Amino acid sequence: MVEKALESIEVGSHSFSAASKLFDKTTRERSWLLYAWCRRCDDIADNQEKGGPLGDQGTPKDAEDRIQAIRVLTRRALEEQPTADFAFDAFGLVAKECHLDYDMANDVITGFAMDATGFAPTNERDMMRYCYHVAGAVGIMMAHIMGVRSDDGETLDRANDLGLAFQIANISRDVVEDAAAGRVYIPADWLAEAGLAPGEHAKPENRFILASIMPRMIALMQKHEDAARLGAKNLPFRSRWAVLAAANIYGAIGRKVLDRGQKAWDSRTRVSGLEKAWHVTTAFFEALRNNPPGPDEPITWSRHDYRPLAGW
Structure with a gap:
């Protein structure tokens, strides 16, 4: 198995x-x-x-x-x-x-249901709830696998943050692929503010404007990535190293999307094997120091802010 x-x-x-x-x-x-x-x-x-x-x-x-x-x-x-x-x-x-129990599993299954039934976020809160169901809830189950107790709400919150950061990176990277499948995960009000219509936003002629949304998207990713690093402080060394390596690798995907600008979707944004090795090595020393600064803004949110999503 x-x-x-x-x-x-x-x-x-x-x-x-x-x-x-x-x-x-x-x-x-x-x-x-x-x-x-x-x-x-x-x-x-x-x-x-x-x-x-x-x-x-x-x-x-x-x-x-x-x-x-x-x-x-x-x-x-x-x-x-x-x-x-x-x-x-x-x-x-x-x-x-x-x-792990059925409620934990059903939170993840809700994300699959959202995809299968054509969910598209109206605003940032909708997008973040989607990110919770498809990735944050998985992060919480992973925390349990790493030995985090059910009553350790702070660490579970930060595990959720890691999943949220991962999914924001994925959304940013996969905008064009998702659009080709009829799916839109960037909030409709963000697109409207940029003068883009869902379904039209990923066309080649609109990608310069689409790229102008990415600083906002990647800043949101960075906030949750930085918060997740605080939770990693509470994990055993090997788990902490793995979590920080994953944060570095997925964070690099989001930052590459931002750096590539309108060319971010000409080809799939990837992190090479050599780059992954670098991020793993960097994470090793970060795990040894175990003194992450955290996000620039105070953490005023928890995993409970993203669930449940009524009607799914």
Whole structure:
């Protein structure tokens, strides 16, 4: 099961795969099991294979049925019943070992439901709630895998921040790919302020204006990335190193999008293997010092500000 989970992460996320190998053996393998479930849920929701091109989405009823299948299989896994799908069985195993429950899982499934039913954010709050459901909630489950207690709200909040930062970087990088699939994750009011219409915003002739939104987007990413570093202070060294490496790598993706300006979407923005090695090395020394400055503004938010999203 662990070997199949490793294969899943190596195909689906080079960045997370690189960072996960810094964990101790038990945490590393548990993180792979969790990732396998996330990847499989995403594939079912989007009718795709291993994160590849989106399949035929069918009718709204088809989308609803796929999400319901995810919920049923997840509940069976949590009840230690066979699912005939290794990724759900893997989730059942890691959930039992790390005390993950259905509410945690359902927060993530809500993100898949939002995607499958055509969610598009009206404002920043909508976007951040989406980011919570597709990534922040995963960060919280990862914190439990790393041994964070359920009553350690501060560290769980900062784990959520890491997921939020990751997803903002992903949204920034994937604007054009998402638009080609009929999806828009930049808030509609941000686009309106820039004079862009959803669906038109990613066209080549509009990318100079689109790039003008990125400083705002990446500043938001940076805020949550910096907050996440404070939470890493409370983790064991190997986990702290892995988290800081992941923050460095995903943060670099967002900053590259910003630096590339209107050319950011001419080709996929990537962090090379050599750059990843640098970010891993930098994270090692950051983990040793363990004295992050935190964000420039006071932290006045928590994970509870992003959930639940009514109606999903």
